[in-house]
Amino acid sequence: MHANTLSNAITTSHLARRASLSSAVLRLGGTRLGGALALGALALAVAPLSQAQEYAGGDEITVLQGFKPGGGSDALAQIVQPRLAEILGVNIVNEYMPGATGAVAWTRLAKQSPDDGSVVSITNTPMLMTNYIMNDAISYTTEEMTPIANVVTDPGIVVVSADSPFETIEDLMDAAEENPGTVTIGNSGVGGDDFFTTILLEQATGLSFKRVPFQGDGPSATAAMGGKIDASFNNVGNVFGQVDSSNLRALAVFSGERLSSLPDVPTMKEKGVDVVAGSSRGYSAPADIPDEVREQLIAAFETLADDPDFQSQAEQRAMNLDVVTGDDYGEMIADMEAEYREIWETVKDDVAQ
Amino acid sequence: MDSSLVMIGLTNVLSVNNIACILGGTALGLFVGAMPGLSATMALALLLPLTFSFDPATGLSMLAALYVGASYGGSIAAILLRTPGTPSAAATVLDGFPLSQQGKAGHALGVSLFASFFGGLMSGIALLTAAPLLGTLVLEFGPVELFAIAVLGITIIGSLAQGSVISGLLSGGLGLLISTVGMDLTTGTPRMTFDQINLFAGIDFTVALIGLFSVPQALTLIENSHQGNKVASRITDRLVPQWKTIKRLMPNILRSSGIGIVVGLIPGTGGDTASWFAYNEAKRFAKDKSGFGKGEIAGVAAPEAANNAVVGGALIPTIALGIPGSSSTAILLGALMVQGILPGPNLLTDYGDVTYTLIWAVIFANIALLVVGLAFTKMSVSVTKVPDGFIACAILALCIIGSFAINNSLFDVGLMLGFGLFGYWLSKAGVSPAPMVIGLILGPVMEISFQQSMLIGNDSFGVFLESPIATVLLIMALLSILQATPLFRWLRRPFKRRLEKP
Numbered sequence: 001m002h003a004n005t006l007s008n009a010i011t012t013s014h015l016a017r018r019a020s021l022s023s024a025v026l027r028l029g030g031t032r033l034g035g036a037l038a039l040g041a042l043a044l045a046v047a048p049l050s051q052a053q054e055y056a057g058g059d060e061i062t063v064l065q066g067f068k069p070g071g072g073s074d075a076l077a078q079i080v081q082p083r084l085a086e087i088l089g090v091n092i093v094n095e096y097m098p099g100a101t102g103a104v105a106w107t108r109l110a111k112q113s114p115d116d117g118s119v120v121s122i123t124n125t126p127m128l129m130t131n132y133i134m135n136d137a138i139s140y141t142t143e144e145m146t147p148i149a150n151v152v153t154d155p156g157i158v159v160v161s162a163d164s165p166f167e168t169i170e171d172l173m174d175a176a177e178e179n180p181g182t183v184t185i186g187n188s189g190v191g192g193d194d195f196f197t198t199i200l201l202e203q204a205t206g207l208s209f210k211r212v213p214f215q216g217d218g219p220s221a222t223a224a225m226g227g228k229i230d231a232s233f234n235n236v237g238n239v240f241g242q243v244d245s246s247n248l249r250a251l252a253v254f255s256g257e258r259l260s261s262l263p264d265v266p267t268m269k270e271k272g273v274d275v276v277a278g279s280s281r282g283y284s285a286p287a288d289i290p291d292e293v294r295e296q297l298i299a300a301f302e303t304l305a306d307d308p309d310f311q312s313q314a315e316q317r318a319m320n321l322d323v324v325t326g327d328d329y330g331e332m333i334a335d336m337e338a339e340y341r342e343i344w345e346t347v348k349d350d351v352a353q
Numbered sequence: 354m355d356s357s358l359v360m361i362g363l364t365n366v367l368s369v370n371n372i373a374c375i376l377g378g379t380a381l382g383l384f385v386g387a388m389p390g391l392s393a394t395m396a397l398a399l400l401l402p403l404t405f406s407f408d409p410a411t412g413l414s415m416l417a418a419l420y421v422g423a424s425y426g427g428s429i430a431a432i433l434l435r436t437p438g439t440p441s442a443a444a445t446v447l448d449g450f451p452l453s454q455q456g457k458a459g460h461a462l463g464v465s466l467f468a469s470f471f472g473g474l475m476s477g478i479a480l481l482t483a484a485p486l487l488g489t490l491v492l493e494f495g496p497v498e499l500f501a502i503a504v505l506g507i508t509i510i511g512s513l514a515q516g517s518v519i520s521g522l523l524s525g526g527l528g529l530l531i532s533t534v535g536m537d538l539t540t541g542t543p544r545m546t547f548d549q550i551n552l553f554a555g556i557d558f559t560v561a562l563i564g565l566f567s568v569p570q571a572l573t574l575i576e577n578s579h580q581g582n583k584v585a586s587r588i589t590d591r592l593v594p595q596w597k598t599i600k601r602l603m604p605n606i607l608r609s610s611g612i613g614i615v616v617g618l619i620p621g622t623g624g625d626t627a628s629w630f631a632y633n634e635a636k637r638f639a640k641d642k643s644g645f646g647k648g649e650i651a652g653v654a655a656p657e658a659a660n661n662a663v664v665g666g667a668l669i670p671t672i673a674l675g676i677p678g679s680s681s682t683a684i685l686l687g688a689l690m691v692q693g694i695l696p697g698p699n700l701l702t703d704y705g706d707v708t709y710t711l712i713w714a715v716i717f718a719n720i721a722l723l724v725v726g727l728a729f730t731k732m733s734v735s736v737t738k739v740p741d742g743f744i745a746c747a748i749l750a751l752c753i754i755g756s757f758a759i760n761n762s763l764f765d766v767g768l769m770l771g772f773g774l775f776g777y778w779l780s781k782a783g784v785s786p787a788p789m790v791i792g793l794i795l796g797p798v799m800e801i802s803f804q805q806s807m808l809i810g811n812d813s814f815g816v817f818l819e820s821p822i823a824t825v826l827l828i829m830a831l832l833s834i835l836q837a838t839p840l841f842r843w844l845r846r847p848f849k850r851r852l853e854k855p
Binding site: 097103138190214 | 493494495496497536538539540541543546548550551553554703760761762801804805808809811
C-alpha cells in the first residue's frame with residue numbers, strides 16, 4: 001500500500017525557515033570516533049548499575065538533516081527526537097547540511113558516516129530515490145542505508161480556486177479528456193511528489209495534463225487560488241488552512257481512505273482510480289550497522305508510535321502518522337524505487353525535452 | 354489591507370528584545386556608516402548570517418535598523434573627514450565639510466540627523482500605506498505577470514546603472530548567467546554543476562553577495578592602509594539644531610524625502626542617485642544659490658533626507674512585489690528568504706506577520722536613530738580613526754563566518770572567496786557588483802515564470818499580451834530600454850527644441 005507514497009522534499013528544501021548558527025556542528029572524524037569509543041567503554045562499565053539496556057550505538061546520536069532548519073524535516077525532528085532521546089537514554093544532536101534537495105546529507109550518510117549507530121538521517125521518500133534516479137551525478141543509493149522507520153505521510157490532494165468551474169474531480173478529468181494536454185496542473189517541482197502523482201494519475205487514467213512546476217507547494221497553491229492554473233496537486237498539510245477557509249476547493253485526496261479532517265472530500269480510489277500518494281518522512285542509518293543497534297532503534301520507534309502523547313502532538317501539528325518500521329520500511333523504499341525508476345524512464349525524454 | 358496583520362507586526366516589534374535589537378542595530382549602523390569605505394550594503398551582507406539564529410521578527414528588525422543607521426552614519430565621515438562614509442553621502446560632502454571647517458560641524462551633523470529622521474519616517478509611513486495597496490493585487494500576479502515584473506526590473510538596471518551603461522549591463526548579464534547554475538527548475542536537469550553536488554541547488558545568492566560586496570572593500574582598505582592618518586575635524590558646537598532652522602528647512606526636507614521615496618521605488622537606483630537628485634533640486638529651488646558648495650546647510654539637509662527616505666521607498670517594490678529596489682533591499686529580501694519566505698507578491702498575505710514586522714521596524718528604527726544619533730554621534734568620531742588594516746581583517750573574518758553559517762558548508766566559504774576575488778577584479782575594472790546581485794535574484798524568477806507562462810499559454814507568446822498587468826509592465830520595460838538608446842534622444846529632439854525656444 002505504500003508503493004505510491006511520495007515525498008515533497010523539493011518543497012521543504014526551498015522553504016528553509018531559520019538556520020541556527022548555534023546548531024552548526026563541526027567535527028573532525030578521527031577525534032569524534034575516538035571519543036565515541038571511549039565513552040562507549042565508559043557506558044559499558046556503568047551499564048549494570050543504570051538502566052536495563054544501554055543504547056549499543058553510544059550515548060549520542062547525530063541526526064543529519066538534508067534541509068534547512070524550520071522545514072518539514074525539522075518539524076518532524078522536533079516532535080520525534082526529544083522522545084527518542086528519552087527512550088534510548090542518549091543525547092540527540094541535529095546537524096543541518098542543506099543542499100541538492102537532501103542529497104548532500106544523504107551522500108554523507110551513505111558514504112562517510114560511522115556505521116555504529118551514532119549517525120542517522122531523516123529520509124524523505126521518494127525524494128531519497130528520485131534524487132539519484134534522475135541525476136547520475138548523485139552517487140549514493142538506498143542499498144547503502146539501513147531503513148529504520150517511516151514516521152509520517154502527508155497525503156496528496158487536488159485543489160482548485162474557490163470560483164473554479166471545476167466543481168468535482170470528474171469535471172476536471174472530463175475537461176482533460178475533451179482537450180488532452182491543455183488542463184494545467186501545478187506541482188511543487190520536477191521530481192517532487194506532486195509531479196509524480198500527476199504522472200501516476202495520467203498513467204492510471206490514460207488522460208494527459210499540462211504539468212506546470214513551481215518552486216514549492218506554496219507558490220503552486222497560490223497560483224491555483226488566483227486561477228492562474230486549473231488545479232494544483234498539493235499535500236493536505238500545506239493547503240488545509242486555505243481549504244478550511246474556503247480560499248481553495250478540494251476535489252479529491254490521494255489517500256487510502258477519506259480523511260477525518262476533510263470528511264466530504266472523496267478519495268481517488270472511490271472514483272475508481274487506484275492512486276495513493278503523499279509525501280513521507282522517516283529515519284535511516286548507514287548500511288551494516290550492528291544488528292543490536294538496528295533492533296534497538298526499531299523498538300524505540302515502535303514504542304514512540306504507541307505513545308498517546310506523541311500521537312496527540314502529531315495531530316495538533318496536522319501531521320499524519322504512518323509508522324512503518326524495519327524490513328517493512330525497507331520494502332516500502334524498494335517498491336517505490338522500482339516504481340519511480342519505471343515512471344522516470346517513460347517520461348524523462350518528455351520532461352527533459 | 355489586513356489590519357490584524359498590521360497589528361501583529363506592531364506587537365512583534367514592540368517586544369523588549371526587538372527594541373533592544375533596533376537600538377543596537379541603529380548604533381551599529383551608525384558606526385559602520387561612519388567608517389569610510391564601509392557601505393550599508395556591506396554591513397547588511399555581513400550581519401545577515403548572524404541573524405539566522407534569531408527569530409524572524411528580531412533578525413529583520415535589526416537588519417532594518419542597521420540599514421537606517423548606516424544611511425545617517427555616512428554623513429558623519431562626509432562632514433568631518435571630507436570622505437563620504439557611504440556612497441550615498443557623497444553629496445553631503447559638498448556643503449557639510451565647509452561647514453565643519455567653519456567650526457559648525459555640530460550644526461551640520463544635527464541638521465543631517467534631523468533631516469535623516471524626517472526622511473526616514475516619511476518613507477516608513479509611505480511604505481506602510483503603499484505596500485498593502487500594491488499587495489491587494491497579489492492574486493492577480495501569476496507566472497505571466499511575474500515574468501513581466503522581472504523583465505522590468507532587469508531593464509531598469511541596464512538603463513539606470515551608475516557610471517557606464519555597458520558595464521552595468523555586463524554585470525547584470527553575469528548575474529543572470531550565474532543564476533542558471535544548478536538544477537533546471539522545470540526539467541530537473543543539472544546545469545553548469547560539473548557533477549559537483551554542492552552546486553545542485555544553485556549558488557546561494559547570500560554567499561555571492563558577501564563575497565562581492567565585502568571582500569573587495571576589505572582588500573581595498575588594505576591596499577590604501579599605508580596612506581597616512583586620517584584627520585577628522587572636531588565637533589565644537591552644539592548638536593541639536595534650533596527649531597527655527599528646522600522650520601526653515603522643512604519644505605526642503607519634505608521635497609527631498611519625496612524624491613528619496615520615488616527614486617527608491619525604481620529598482621536599480623539607490624541612495625546615491627537620490628541624494629544627488631535632491632541636492633540639485635534644493636539648489637534649484639533656493640533663492641540664493643551662491644552659498645551652495647561653501648557651507649549651505651540646505652545642501653546637507655537635502656541629500657540626507659533623501660538617502661534615508663530611499664530606505665522605505667526601496668522596500669515598497671521589495672515587499673509588495675518581491676523585486677528589490679536597491680542592493681541593500683536585495684539583502685533584506687535575502688533575509689526574508691532565509692526565514693522561509695519566498696520573494697513574490699504573497700509577502701504581504703501569507704507572510705504578512707513577518708513583513709509588517711519589517712515595515713514597523715523601519716519606522717521605529719528612525720525614531721531610534723534620533724535617540725542613538727544624539728547620544729553617539731560625538732563618540733562615532735573616534736571610529737573614523739580606526740586604522741584601515743584592523744577593519745579589513747575584521748571584515749574578512751566576518752565574511753568567512755557568515756558564509757559558513759548559511760549552509761554549514763566549507764564549499765560555500767570557498768565560493769564566497771572566489772566571488773570576493775572576482776568582485777575585487779571587477780571593482781578595479783570599474784564594474785559595479787550591484788546589477789549582478791539583482792541579476793542573480795531576478796534570473797531564476799524570470800526563467801521559471803517564463804517557462805510556466807509558456808506551459809500555461811500553450812507555447813504562445815500571446816499569453817503575455819492577454820494579461821493587462823503584464824502588458825503594461827512590458828511596455829514600461831520597453832520604454833526604459835528605449836530611453837537609454839540614441840533613438841529616443843533623436844525622437845525627443847524636436848520637443849526639446851520647442852521647449853528651449855521661449
